Amino acid sequence: MQKRKWYGILILIVCSCNPAAKKDYSWQPPDTGQIPATDKGRLIRYGRDLIVNTSSYLGPKGIRAAISNGMNCQNCHLEAGTKPWGNNYSGVFSTYPKYRDRSGSVEDIHRRVNDCIERSLNGQPLDTNSLEMKAITAYVLWLGKDVPKGVKPRAVGIRDLPWLSRAADPEKGRIVYQWFCRRCHGEQGNGLFNADSSGYKYPPLWGEKSYNTGAGLYRLSRLAGYIKDNMPQGYTHENPLLNDEEAWDVAAFISSRPRPEKPFPKDWPDITRKPLDHPFGPYSDSFPARQHKLGPFEPIRHAH
Known part of the structure; x- marks a missing residue:
């Protein structure tokens, strides 16, 4: 706890001494030709x-x-x-x-x-x-x-979407997936290999070849924000296809499917710092694990 405090102070000092840190810095990737x-x-x-x-x-x-x-x-x-x-x-x-x-x-x-x-x-x-x-x-x-x-x-x-006023619904998300996602990621979420089968053009979203339960995208807010600004293929933050509810629901559907389970017992040593949507206990509140996974998250936020 003390280490975090002093490191936070150091970051504040760095930012306060750097005028650019106070601006809305817009980044452009450098040209690979250079x-x-x-x-x-x-x-x-x-x-x-x-x-x-x-x-x-x-x-x-x-x-x-x-x-x-x-x-x-x-x-x-x-x-x-x-x-x-x-x-x-x-x-x-x-x-x-x-x-x-x-x-x-x-x-x-x-x-x-x-x-x-x-x-x-x-x-x-x-x-x-x-x-x-x-x-x-x-x-x-x-x-x-x-x-x-x-x-x-x-x-x-990844952008933070506003919390839903209700729990995200995997069954509604299943419909969104059928309409917009399965043509690339497959009916069974197993992705699509590239031409020489050396890797995935479109990755598996669940199953044994997908990311495990310790990945950041297993958290609903991370996956929902990522989907909203990038999916389906070709859509962007400026030109999205899905609305916020659809993004939350399809994220709930994907996260409800089986995937490799890999525990990381040293994660979140200070449980009061866990994100509201971290799907594994213990928690510093009395809300159940299912609500921490799917919401609604506003009651949890207010309790903190």
Whole structure:
């Protein structure tokens, strides 16, 4: 608790000394054509390739290691981590290392990358000294190289949707899925391989090859916000197809389907810091796990 307090004070000092931190910083991804033809540039390019084609290198038949489920990092971090509101990497360089309530510790980029591999790719962590970790880190840092330290750019990560006044409804979400999602992700949510079957063009949304129960997208608010601004394919924050209720409901349907269960018992060491929609107890309140998973969330918020 003390560590979080002092780290928070440090961040406030950094931001207060940085005029840009007070502005609505709009990020544009750098042009990949400007990556230099040097050893560092080759490392950055390899990192980008790892993000786009993770399965080819690290999937079940990976040419470097077989440590993940066959999904690509790009399946969740859209357009190689550059799409606005598409879970992009624009704020990594400027905000890491940083304190995260989920681990109760200050995390560096290596820890954050391995968190994604273990959770979203349901895999095993990379050695922090491996060429692959160095390449991924180099690419992510290159993407955010122009963002001032301490600044969280606009359209970074996933947007928070307003809470529904009711519980999200998986059965209503099933209808949304049938109309708008199954043509890419399949009737059974098992995704669609690319032409050479080296990885997924459209990832599995549930089942043994999907992300596990420790992934951020297993939380309803994360998945709903991600869906609203990015799905179906081709729709954006500026031009969405689904309304908020449809996004919440289809997220509830997807999260209600079976997937790999992987416990992370050290998560949220301070349970008072758990998000309202974290679907696993213990909780610092008396609301049941089902309500923490599907809502309604406003009564929980008011109780806190």
